[in-house]
Amino acid sequence: MAEKQEGGFLRNGLFxxxxxLKPSSVFLEMKGNTEVTIEGCKGILEYDSLLIxxxxxxxxxxxxxxxxxxxxxxxxxxxxxxxxxxIEYEG
Amino acid sequence: xxxxxxxxxxxxxxxxxxSGSFPERLINLSLRKGLNVYDTRGSGGTVKxxxxxxxxxxxxxxxxxxxxxxxxxxxxxxxFIYMHNRRRSGLVAGALCFAVLCYFLxxxxxxxxxxxxxxxxxxxxRQALKxxxxxxxxxxxxxxxxxxxxxxxxxxxxxxxxxxxxxxxVAKVTVSEKYSPEDTKGEEVRPCNIKAKKDGQxxxxxxxxxxxIAKLGDAxxxxxxxxxxxxxxxxxxxxxxxxxxxxxxxxTVEKTVEQPMSYKQSLPSGNFTQRSMLEFLGIRLPLGLSxxxxxxxxxxxxxxxxxxxxxxxxxxxxxxxxxxxxxxxxSLTKEExxxxxxxxxxxxxxxxxxxxxxxxxxxxxxxxNNTYVLTAKYTCVEDIGxxxxxxxxxxxxxxxxxxxxxxxxxxxxxxx
Numbered sequence: 356m357a358e359k360q361e362g363g364f365l366r367n368g369l370f371x372x373x374x375x376l377k378p379s380s381v382f383l384e385m386k387g388n389t390e391v392t393i394e395g396c397k398g399i400l401e402y403d404s405l406l407i408x409x410x411x412x413x414x415x416x417x418x419x420x421x422x423x424x425x426x427x428x429x430x431x432x433x434x435x436x437x438x439x440x441x442i443e444y445e446g
Numbered sequence: 447x448x449x450x451x452x453x454x455x456x457x458x459x460x461x462x463x464x465s466g467s468f469p470e471r472l473i474n475l476s477l478r479k480g481l482n483v484y485d486t487r488g489s490g491g492t493v494k495x496x497x498x499x500x501x502x503x504x505x506x507x508x509x510x511x512x513x514x515x516x517x518x519x520x521x522x523x524x525x526f527i528y529m530h531n532r533r534r535s536g537l538v539a540g541a542l543c544f545a546v547l548c549y550f551l552x553x554x555x556x557x558x559x560x561x562x563x564x565x566x567x568x569x570x571x572r573q574a575l576k577x578x579x580x581x582x583x584x585x586x587x588x589x590x591x592x593x594x595x596x597x598x599x600x601x602x603x604x605x606x607x608x609x610x611x612x613x614x615x616v617a618k619v620t621v622s623e624k625y626s627p628e629d630t631k632g633e634e635v636r637p638c639n640i641k642a643k644k645d646g647q648x649x650x651x652x653x654x655x656x657x658x659i660a661k662l663g664d665a666x667x668x669x670x671x672x673x674x675x676x677x678x679x680x681x682x683x684x685x686x687x688x689x690x691x692x693x694x695x696x697x698t699v700e701k702t703v704e705q706p707m708s709y710k711q712s713l714p715s716g717n718f719t720q721r722s723m724l725e726f727l728g729i730r731l732p733l734g735l736s737x738x739x740x741x742x743x744x745x746x747x748x749x750x751x752x753x754x755x756x757x758x759x760x761x762x763x764x765x766x767x768x769x770x771x772x773x774x775x776x777s778l779t780k781e782e783x784x785x786x787x788x789x790x791x792x793x794x795x796x797x798x799x800x801x802x803x804x805x806x807x808x809x810x811x812x813x814x815n816n817t818y819v820l821t822a823k824y825t826c827v828e829d830i831g832x833x834x835x836x837x838x839x840x841x842x843x844x845x846x847x848x849x850x851x852x853x854x855x856x857x858x859x860x861x862x
Contacts, residue, residue: 398474402488425486430477 381411388439391418394432399425407435417443458499458523466514469493475508499525555584556615556760563623565604571619574598580610580617582760583728589617616757636835637686640673642666643832646695650827656689666695666830675836686836693831696805699824703790705783707816712742712771725762733763740770783818784811791822802826 382394393409393416400415401408407418407425423437447455464472469492476483476497481504486495497505499521509516531537558580562568575581578597580589591610599605606624610617640656645667648660656673660666673689717740722733746767752759778786795804806825811818 398477399470402470402473402486402493403491404487404489407488424488425473428473428477428483428486 381414381416383416383442385439385442388420390426390434390436391439391442392432392434396431396433399428399433404437409433409435413446415445417445419443454496454498455522456524458521458525459496460499460502460518461494461496461520461522462502462505463492463494463517463519464509464514465492465517466509466512468512469514471512472505472509472514472516475512476505479504479508481505481508494519499523552615553586554615555580555586555589555612555617556582557617557757558582559616559618559757561620563604563621565623566602566621570602571598571621574601575610575619577601580619581728586612586615635688637675638689638836639671639675639834640689640691640693640831641834642668642670642672642693642695642830644668644695644697644828644830646697646828646830648672648693648695650694651691653689653691653693655687656691660693672831689833691831692829694827695830696825696827697802697830699799699802699826700821701791701794701824702819702821703787703794705778705786705790705818705820707780707783707813707818708775708777710773711776713774715770715772717770719768721766721768723764723766725764726760730764738768740768742771742773743768744771778818780811780813780818783813784820787811787818787820791820799824799826802828 380395384392384394393411395411396416397410397412399407400410401417402425404423405419405421407423409416409418418435418439419441420437420439423435423439425433426436427434470488473483473486473493473495481497481501483495483497483505486493488494506516558572558575560568560571560575562571572581575594575598578594578601580594589612591612594610595608599608604624605621607622609620611620612618642660645665647665648662651658651660651662651672653673656675657677658672659674660670660672666672672693673691675687675689676684677687678684719736719738719740721736721738723730724733725731746769748765748767750763750765752761802824804824804826808823809820810823811820813819
């Protein structure tokens, strides 16, 4: 006998499909050139004072600059601070 | 230092350096495992960061699983300090004693912040508070602010409102003076007469309200009615009114002062001693071995407070200056005795005749029984008016009524 799924059809079926259908769930917010918040990150790929690469699912975002550091890190977002010179998106 | 930093310090943390082929993976994994890795810095293929002491072992296991070497750079926080010093029993005992002492000392009131008023000095308020248990070094739990407020107000009697707020080791006392009708004393509003309080001859009258009975040039004796509060109207009726005004009369005052020609007087011998005491916890401890070797001396005390951040600290230093006095036999000449009597008369004039205008002063000096007696006869002009109220509750009413003759009789009838 199949177990009943918690949350029902709407949560487990429909909403998760809608999330997958979104073209990109990444959200970037910059404060001047000293702080950038990336929401929707999946992990840190590279961490250096001159470069920080963040995985955003099927793509990666590279933040270049000087004295870069991760100010705050959670499961879905990261706050990078330092002097940011460029941000690259690798699709 | 923020609250977060303090919390982290109390919990203790380890500063580590992760190196290997992919140290960033350690951060990703630790995040997924719920480890609190913070203050991360990446440079030269290594990642530095901090982790709470309780989570460091889990981080090490995670590092070995993903092939990252973890090296401890620094350990900080209370748990490490405790571990480092746990064998130093004296230090632990000292810290414990310090904590107990801090707790014990905060059970007392150390600072009393009093706001003085225009009528009552700060010293008087402090003394009254001390009488009711609030003083520097008082046991905080034994103090009941409501009782202290009530009893201090009753003792001093000049406060309309008082508040004692005990916060920590500081007692803040705020007072507000009582409203006194005398503050707004101006012209009388109750029916009254003005009577003479001295014998004299009237030289000036300034009557604003009431009916003048005495006239300029009249000679009056003590108790005579000068201005009546019973005023007659043109229609023949009477009404009561407050008597307001000043009646100036020329009076004579005689004053005698005496000065013995030889007497004994205590004078400073020139020797003095200073003693200092430290007061703390209500106990005075002498600072030094000096004592007072004199039989007769005067003592002058000076209290020095320590003030920190605007608050008076509960440690005082008392300096006591003792000056020796010795009895000397003094003999005066007639001139010296006369000068001494004149000085005494000057004081009398300054303190007892400040409201009089002295017109004439006659002096007569003589020696009687080895004492110089100086008699001064003053002729002066002064306000001899004295208010005497008219009313059913006042004892002076009947007297006032009797002295007013027929007019007063009708007034008395009205009052009754």
